[in-house]
Amino acid sequence: MxxxxxxxxxxxxxxxxxxxxxxxxxxxxxxxxxxxxxxxxxxxxxxxxxxxxxxxxxxxxxxxxxxxxxxxxxxxxxxxxxxxxxxxxxxxxxxxxxxxxxxxxxxxxxxxxxxxxxxxxxxxxxxxxxxxxxxxxxLPDNVTYEEGALIEPLSVGIHACRRGGVTLGSTVLICGAGPIGLVSLLVAKAMGASKVVITDLFPERLTMAKELGADFQLTVKKGDGAQQLAKSVEDLLGAQPHITIECTGVESCVQTAIYATRSGGVIVLVGHGSEMVTVPLINAAVREVDIRGVFRYSNTWPMAIAMLASGKVNxxxxxxxxxxxxxxxxxxxxxxxxxxxxxxxxxxxxxxxx
Amino acid sequence: MxxxxxxxxxxxxxxxxxxxxxxxxxxxxxxxxxxxxxxxxxxxxxxxxxxxxxxxxxxxxxxxxxxxxxxxxxxxxxxxxxxxxxxxxxxxxxxxxxxxxxxxxxxxxxxxxxxxxxxxxxxxxxxxxxxxxxxxxxLPDNVTYEEGALIEPLSVGIHACRRGGVTLGSTVLICGAGPIGLVSLLVAKAMGASKVVITDLFPERLTMAKELGADFQLTVKKGDGAQQLAKSVEDLLGAQPHITIECTGVESCVQTAIYATRSGGVIVLVGHGSEMVTVPLINAAVREVDIRGVFRYSNTWPMAIAMLASGKVNxxxxxxxxxxxxxxxxxxxxxxxxxxxxxxxxxxxxxxxx
Amino acid sequence: MxxxxxxxxxxxxxxxxxxxxxxxxxxxxxxxxxxxxxxxxxxxxxxxxxxxxxxxxxxxxxxxxxxxxxxxxxxxxxxxxxxxxxxxxxxxxxxxxxxxxxxxxxxxxxxxxxxxxxxxxxxxxxxxxxxxxxxxxxLPDNVTYEEGALIEPLSVGIHACRRGGVTLGSTVLICGAGPIGLVSLLVAKAMGASKVVITDLFPERLTMAKELGADFQLTVKKGDGAQQLAKSVEDLLGAQPHITIECTGVESCVQTAIYATRSGGVIVLVGHGSEMVTVPLINAAVREVDIRGVFRYSNTWPMAIAMLASGKVNxxxxxxxxxxxxxxxxxxxxxxxxxxxxxxxxxxxxxxxx
Amino acid sequence: MxxxxxxxxxxxxxxxxxxxxxxxxxxxxxxxxxxxxxxxxxxxxxxxxxxxxxxxxxxxxxxxxxxxxxxxxxxxxxxxxxxxxxxxxxxxxxxxxxxxxxxxxxxxxxxxxxxxxxxxxxxxxxxxxxxxxxxxxxLPDNVTYEEGALIEPLSVGIHACRRGGVTLGSTVLICGAGPIGLVSLLVAKAMGASKVVITDLFPERLTMAKELGADFQLTVKKGDGAQQLAKSVEDLLGAQPHITIECTGVESCVQTAIYATRSGGVIVLVGHGSEMVTVPLINAAVREVDIRGVFRYSNTWPMAIAMLASGKVNxxxxxxxxxxxxxxxxxxxxxxxxxxxxxxxxxxxxxxxx
Ligand SMILES: NC(=O)c1ccc[n+]([C@@H]2O[C@H](COP(=O)([O-])OP(=O)(O)OC[C@H]3O[C@@H](n4cnc5c(N)ncnc54)[C@H](O)[C@@H]3O)[C@@H](O)[C@H]2O)c1
Ligand SMILES: NC(=O)c1ccc[n+]([C@@H]2O[C@H](COP(=O)([O-])OP(=O)(O)OC[C@H]3O[C@@H](n4cnc5c(N)ncnc54)[C@H](O)[C@@H]3O)[C@@H](O)[C@H]2O)c1
Ligand SMILES: NC(=O)c1ccc[n+]([C@@H]2O[C@H](COP(=O)([O-])OP(=O)(O)OC[C@H]3O[C@@H](n4cnc5c(N)ncnc54)[C@H](O)[C@@H]3O)[C@@H](O)[C@H]2O)c1
Ligand SMILES: NC(=O)c1ccc[n+]([C@@H]2O[C@H](COP(=O)([O-])OP(=O)(O)OC[C@H]3O[C@@H](n4cnc5c(N)ncnc54)[C@H](O)[C@@H]3O)[C@@H](O)[C@H]2O)c1
Ligand SMILES: [Zn+2]
Ligand SMILES: [Zn+2]
Ligand SMILES: [Zn+2]
Ligand SMILES: [Zn+2]
The missing domain is CATH 3.90.180.10 (Medium-chain alcohol dehydrogenases, catalytic domain)
Structure with a gap:
């Protein structure tokens, strides 16, 4: 040794x-x-x-x-x-x-x-x-060490999409195109999402998102109104998304998530922000938009390895x-x-x- | 005619x-x-x-x-x-x-x-x-007209408990002992909740709650801290409740609901409050405490009639x-x-x- | 007119x-x-x-x-x-x-x-x-009439995979490579299945299955033992499948489905066979392998159109x-x-x- | 020592x-x-x-x-x-x-x-x-040792009712009034079942079931036809039961369970019978009556203790x-x-x- x-x-x-x-x-x-x-x-x-x-x-x-x-x-x-x-x-x-x-x-x-x-x-x-x-x-032979290491962030995306109930034909809004937003994008697509809109402040991150399969990219400017952004998302998709995965932790993004998500849909809170946030909770409540948190993951490695080995997620x-x-x-x-x-x-x- | x-x-x-x-x-x-x-x-x-x-x-x-x-x-x-x-x-x-x-x-x-x-x-x-x-x-013969009329508010309680996932052995916190809090109490008990804590500002309402089967009553004073109240609930139950059903619409009660609910549990928002609320959402998110709204109900009348006819809910x-x-x-x-x-x-x- | x-x-x-x-x-x-x-x-x-x-x-x-x-x-x-x-x-x-x-x-x-x-x-x-x-x-402009007509059988596959709980990383056995087995294959893949084994009596049908994305094909001969076939499936996948979708209606396939499926998994019965069948039900019961039927479908057209329009299912x-x-x-x-x-x-x- | x-x-x-x-x-x-x-x-x-x-x-x-x-x-x-x-x-x-x-x-x-x-x-x-x-x-002070010992069979009933999805207003058929049928009865009632029919060959066992809260008892004679029995159950309840819990392991009871259960309902197989059974599986499949096995239990002791301590299950x-x-x-x-x-x-x- x-x-x-x-x-x-x-x-x-x-x-x-x-x-x-x-x-x-x-x-x-x-x-x-x-x-x-x-x-x-x-x-x-x-x-x-x-x-x-x-x-x-x-x-x-x-x-x-x-x-x-x-x-x-x-x-x-x-x-x-x-x-x-x-x-x-x-x-x-x-x-x-x-x-x-x-x-x-x-x-x-x-x-x-x-x-x-x-x-x-x-x-x-x-x-x-x-x-x-x-x-x-x-790890199977056709999965590299780096893919193996990336299972950790990928697991956050798996857990987020699973908690969000992403399935065949789901439309999804992802707030934030950092590593976590991007793995959520990959997983949403692999679970059958038909269309994914992703947002970020930085165009380079959205370019990467596009390469990874995002259907629409929305560049956000600080100060953009939450309801306004929600409207833009609806316009891009032709309808409100079933599921929103919040991967920034920013208060205004949580607000956007609430306004944007379709009645009966789900918001997944992955991003970590400040302790107290001011949000239109009643808007979600009366439309039965569920808000579900994500704390890391459980039971994701086996399915992640299966997906990497089969080449379904890159x-x-x-x-x-x-x-x-x-x-x-x-x-x-x-x-x-x-x-x-x-x-x-x-x-x-x-x-x-x- | x-x-x-x-x-x-x-x-x-x-x-x-x-x-x-x-x-x-x-x-x-x-x-x-x-x-x-x-x-x-x-x-x-x-x-x-x-x-x-x-x-x-x-x-x-x-x-x-x-x-x-x-x-x-x-x-x-x-x-x-x-x-x-x-x-x-x-x-x-x-x-x-x-x-x-x-x-x-x-x-x-x-x-x-x-x-x-x-x-x-x-x-x-x-x-x-x-x-x-x-x-x-x-209505079956043994269900009165008034019971029939009360199926409407009862349905809100059914929908709330169903969305909350109340089941055998659940411990439940109910905020507010108005008509909606009280029907939620009745339903939670009928679905198998082992212990229910209910809160209100007014002792008379809590007296009624006690008569209807609440295990613990907590009189809230305006200005009581949310974390303090959450602690009192935990002390009464010996552990945090699995489920909180919020029936006041008051901001501080939503805060209490978040602090009080057990990790992996559920908060049901029934009460309607102001458009924007300031809440510790991240506290819920990192403990995967789900927040689910209630908008009226669907598919409740048949089961409500079944419960009234069988005498299981009074x-x-x-x-x-x-x-x-x-x-x-x-x-x-x-x-x-x-x-x-x-x-x-x-x-x-x-x-x-x- | x-x-x-x-x-x-x-x-x-x-x-x-x-x-x-x-x-x-x-x-x-x-x-x-x-x-x-x-x-x-x-x-x-x-x-x-x-x-x-x-x-x-x-x-x-x-x-x-x-x-x-x-x-x-x-x-x-x-x-x-x-x-x-x-x-x-x-x-x-x-x-x-x-x-x-x-x-x-x-x-x-x-x-x-x-x-x-x-x-x-x-x-x-x-x-x-x-x-x-x-x-x-x-139908959106980029979905043909024939694709529109095929939504009907596709819907059977959607409903089957949905009832089976196919999700990211699922391994799936499909019995029968007729139209219904094939659409179930397409949908399972689109929902994130990592590996699908499909069986049939006729090699031509399995050739089509392979072209549509099946990972493994198993040619069955009449008289093959159910436990033997279950073993072959396990060998191909390296483990028992999480989910089996039965699309033949043949008694021996239901038996194979039971022996093949992993403990805690699901069998979906799509095929219609004779009124009475002789099957090792206890084998499924003690391993909590659920058996779920499919009768046509509900709520599938919108998601099917979404998938066809996005090109995710061909x-x-x-x-x-x-x-x-x-x-x-x-x-x-x-x-x-x-x-x-x-x-x-x-x-x-x-x-x-x- | x-x-x-x-x-x-x-x-x-x-x-x-x-x-x-x-x-x-x-x-x-x-x-x-x-x-x-x-x-x-x-x-x-x-x-x-x-x-x-x-x-x-x-x-x-x-x-x-x-x-x-x-x-x-x-x-x-x-x-x-x-x-x-x-x-x-x-x-x-x-x-x-x-x-x-x-x-x-x-x-x-x-x-x-x-x-x-x-x-x-x-x-x-x-x-x-x-x-x-x-x-x-x-065990809390108000739960006896014998109640503690009975949590084991009670857990089978809890797991069975949970897998069956018993909830407020459910109607339930239980086949067999042995210890396992009886604990399933107790749990079904505690979870909110509105009406329970229970069957057995022996009137004494049904008498005990009645004392424990069964709404209807049906004495079965060996040789009674399964469809006939299913009809009797429907007549007693005024409609087919949502859920059937099979606690005998006897082939004819599994048949009765299939014929008796309402479309879209659930059959829970608790009883252990012979390796192969001949059953009308297609009847269940085309009505989407799910068949779910039970193998002992998991995660039941805490809720069982909660129910015993609160006196909700006797x-x-x-x-x-x-x-x-x-x-x-x-x-x-x-x-x-x-x-x-x-x-x-x-x-x-x-x-x-x-
Ligand atoms: N819940 C969990 O278990 C878990 C696990 C890992 C990470 N996280 C959290 O997830 C979040 C994302 O992680 P990451 O590694 O991708 O972080 P990151 O900082 O790399 O990415 C966040 C992205 O959000 C963008 N952004 C900021 N404000 C925005 C706005 N108003 N609108 C749109 N986009 C905006 C940023 O430009 C950035 O690209 C972090 O808050 C992190 O703490 C949570
Ligand atoms: N979501 C729905 O579909 C739906 C349906 C019906 C009613 N509601 C809403 O549910 C809420 C309750 O309805 P209700 O008819 O019982 O109303 P209510 O006003 O009679 O009852 C509310 C109770 O909450 C108590 N309360 C107020 N502040 C409190 C505090 N800080 N802590 C503890 N208790 C406090 C009040 O004293 C009162 O007893 C209302 O907001 C109503 O709009 C929603
Ligand atoms: N549940 C529903 O709502 C629903 C809807 C449509 C079709 N169906 C049923 O689904 C089944 C399949 O429909 P289809 O149109 O694909 O029929 P099909 O007859 O074209 O396909 C069945 C396939 O199973 C194969 N097969 C037969 N015995 C086999 C065995 N022992 N092992 C492996 N494969 C075997 C056949 O060779 C054939 O290719 C039929 O029973 C049909 O009635 C059910
Ligand atoms: N799945 C599990 O984890 C699990 C756990 C414990 C017991 N079990 C099984 O559950 C079953 C019940 O256990 P138990 O301890 O109550 O057994 P038991 O033998 O005491 O009770 C079975 C009852 O079914 C009755 N019965 C027999 N034939 C009948 C018929 N045709 N119609 C109606 N009733 C009929 C009997 O008279 C008897 O009262 C057994 O098969 C046992 O092996 C399963
Ligand atoms: Zn990390
Ligand atoms: Zn009202
Ligand atoms: Zn057809
Ligand atoms: Zn035992």
């Missing part, structure tokens, strides 16, 4: 370091992974810049990274379904207790869940990382930048500046392929 | 009159009813006092009343399932067009629906009234006042003053029984 | 005639259509050959045809959403009564429903035909034969012999295009 | 023994329980009489019993939510692996689940027994016989002869109270 284990550690707000850590020893139910590709998420950058997200506050140094894949190099004694050499994607959330949420299949809501790179739990942006074997999923264009792990700070800086869509860190010196 | 047809007509805001109207002639798909009992709803009083509710504005005289039952006295030529003499409860919403909502079973959302006493559609507070036969439901205590139709103005004044719970107008001079 | 109205009438078992009928006059809620394309269905042929299907028995002459599209040439006085010249697809089932099924959105189950070419109701294989305007759906290859209406008997003979997949009758002499 | 641990062990078909076993030592996630009340289930007797149920074959001695409650006397090192002295009900199924079923909340379908008294797993009919702490649920009358553990053989003989409903074994010499 290599002695070295280069790791990206956030010591405090603004203090991001690349340092060497001991290679961990997997417990009986764990596997040790030689990491291959880890995507940088907006939340990683947020912890770096602000030291907190909502109630999650960095109080001691934390390893970043939670969009990851790697290769099994050591297998815990009780593990049966994985072997050394298996290429796996990592589901970063692992429930700690068998509580009511775990028992009823909504383990993402378990209040004591372990989650990579959410304080105080360490992430996996390193050369070696151990993880619960039950939350490592074997996430590859999302990766716009790659950096070797050694250049992690530069990589984070790229994401901080909002350049491109997804920045990948390549953790294996001997294999920097996708 | 009697020449007289005493009718309660709202001519304009504040101008409520009792006047004689021609007895209508039923069309081929309609029945003519000799009205028996009609409850006064908060919305009737609201039109009287304010001349409008939201976008529905009184522009010409309108007959009030939509919580009603009566006896069939004439049957349209195409009607097959009703006969002269049948005692029926009236579902006041009758779709006009066969649109997507009607086809998929959510006809309450049909934008062109006819609805008694919603401008410009006349209600049924009169001696004789004609209605679509398909929306008149025969709505009788809700009727606290009765007035003969001739004293309609006094009856409306009683409701306006918030006295009691439900005021019944008795339209049949020869039968003023419940 | 043309005087002539050439019509395909089944007078009695085996007695199929092409005859002239009066052009009908549309009622207030109806439209008169100049028919364009009508597909021949297995049920049309079955009535011709056997004079009955189950309890539906031909007792008097009946017009055949229910997979149809045409152009509006006359509009009833109460119709608002259609105009002369509109190209429309026809939903052949029109509820007659506003019963519990119509009210709750499952109108296909309404026992008194009108249905084209189901005794005693006439179908639409003719030059002129009148139909309830509410069940005629306008039904065009299903049409393997075309005949002018005058050659209807030859067309029926082609279907009877099981040649090709879908035979289209072209009812408009001046426009025989797809 | 007592040295003695009297235990009911089935050594082979027909060879049931009461013997002393060592008191087990709880692992870190387990608790040791001093057992109080254990009900005898039909399956216990079946293993005794036949040595197998379906594919589950007794190959080595097995402790019987799975309907149980007791008191915590020792707590594993990792257990947080239980303390010595806690009175608990035991959920006998404990998943061994974190597979797809466990992750999605249907852990009862996990193929490797541990289940008390299902070969080769030992049950809990003994004085001391250790169990996974996560599957022991604390299971106490089900216990018709009690024996001290020492007389276990006599107790089993009582159940074998079909006497009464539920026989309770009292494992704690010092406390034989309910």
């Amino acid at each position: 290599s002695q070295e284990n280069l790791t990206v550690v956030l010591h405090a707000q603004g203090d991001l370091r690349l340092e060497n850590r001991p290679v961990p020893e997997p417990g009986p139910d764990e596997v040790l992974l030689k990491m291959h590709s880890v995507g940088i998420c907006g939340s990683d950058v947020h912890y770096w810049q602000h030291g907190r997200i909502g109630d999650f506050v960095l109080k001691k140094p934390m390893v970043l990274g939670h969009e990851a894949s790697g290769r099994v190099v050591k297998v815990g004694s009780a593990v049966e379904h994985l072997n050394v050499g298996d290429r796996v994607a990592i589901e970063p959330g692992v429930p700690r207790k068998v509580d009511e949420y775990v028992k009823n299949g909504r383990y993402n809501l378990s209040p004591t869940i372990f989650f990579c790179a959410t304080p105080p739990d360490d992430g996996n942006l390193s050369q070696y990382y151990k993880h619960s074997a039950n939350f490592c999923y074997k 996430v590859k264009p999302l990766v716009t930048h790659r950096f070797p792990l050694k250049q992690a700070i530069a990589a984070f800086e790229t994401t901080r500046q909002g350049l491109g869509i997804k920045v990948m860190l390549k953790c294996d010196q001997n294999d920097q392929d996708p | 009697s020449q007289e047809n005493l009718t309660v007509v709202l001519h304009a805001q504040g101008d409520l009159r009792l006047e004689n109207r021609p007895v209508p002639e039923p069309g081929p798909d309609e029945v003519l009813l000799k009205m028996h009992s009609v409850g006064i709803c908060g919305s009737d009083v609201h039109y009287w006092q304010h001349g409008r509710i939201g976008d529905f504005v009184l522009k010409k005289p309108m007959v009030l009343g939509h919580e009603a039952s009566g006896r069939v006295v004439k049957v349209g030529s195409a009607v097959e399932h009703l006969n002269v003499g049948d005692r029926v409860a009236i579902e006041p919403g009758v779709p006009r067009k066969v649109d997507e909502y009607v086809k998929n079973g959510r006809y309450n959302l049909s934008p062109t629906i006819f609805f008694c006493a919603t401008p410009p559609d006349d209600g049924n507070l009169s001696q004789y009234y004609k209605h679509s036969a398909n929306f008149c439901y025969k 709505v009788k205590p809700l009727v606290t006042h009765r007035f003969p139709l001739k004293q309609a103005i006094a009856a409306f004044e009683t409701t306006r003053q918030g006295l009691g719970i439900k005021v019944m107008l008795k339209c049949d001079q020869n039968d003023q029984d419940p | 043309s005087q002539e109205n050439l019509t395909v009438v089944l007078h009695a078992q085996g007695d199929l005639r092409l005859e002239n009928r009066p052009v009908p006059e549309p009622g207030p809620d109806e439209v008169l259509l100049k028919m364009h394309s009508v597909g021949i269905c297995g049920s049309d042929v079955h009535y011709w050959q056997h004079g009955r299907i189950g309890d539906f028995v031909l007792k008097k002459p009946m017009v055949l045809g229910h997979e149809a599209s045409g152009r509006v040439v006359k509009v009833g006085s109460a119709v608002e959403h259609l105009n002369v010249g509109d190209r429309v697809a026809i939903e052949p089932g029109v509820p007659r009564k506003v019963d519990e099924y119509v009210k709750n959105g499952r109108y296909n189950l309404s026992p008194t429903i009108f249905f084209c070419a189901t005794p005693p109701d006439d179908g639409n294989l003719s030059q002129y035909y009148k139909h309830s305007a509410n069940f005629c759906y306008k 039904v065009k290859p299903l049409v393997t034969h075309r005949f002018p209406l005058k050659q209807a008997i030859a067309a029926f003979e082609t279907t009877r012999q099981g040649l090709g997949i879908k035979v289209m009758l072209k009812c408009d002499q001046n426009d025989q295009d797809p | 007592s040295q003695e641990n009297l235990t009911v062990v089935l050594h082979a078909q027909g060879d049931l023994r009461l013997e002393n076993r060592p008191v087990p030592e709880p692992g870190p996630d387990e608790v040791l329980l001093k057992m109080h009340s254990v009900g005898i289930c039909g399956s216990d007797v079946h293993y005794w009489q036949h040595g197998r149920i379906g594919d589950f074959v007794l190959k080595k001695p097995m402790v019987l019993g799975h309907e149980a409650s007791g008191r915590v006397v020792k707590v594993g090192s990792a257990v947080e939510h239980l303390n010595v002295g806690d009175r608990v009900a035991i959920e006998p199924g404990v998943p061994r692996k974190v597979d797809e079923y466990v992750k999605n909340g249907r852990y009862n379908l996990s193929p490797t689940i541990f289940f008390c008294a299902t070969p080769p797993d030992d049950g809990n009919l003994s004085q001391y027994y250790k169990h996974s702490a996560n599957f022991c649920y604390k 299971v106490k009358p089900l216990v018709t016989h009690r024996f001290p553990l020492k007389q276990a053989i006599a107790a089993f003989e009582t159940t074998r002869q079909g006497l009464g409903i539920k026989v309770m074994l009292k494992c704690d010499q010092n406390d034989q109270d309910p």
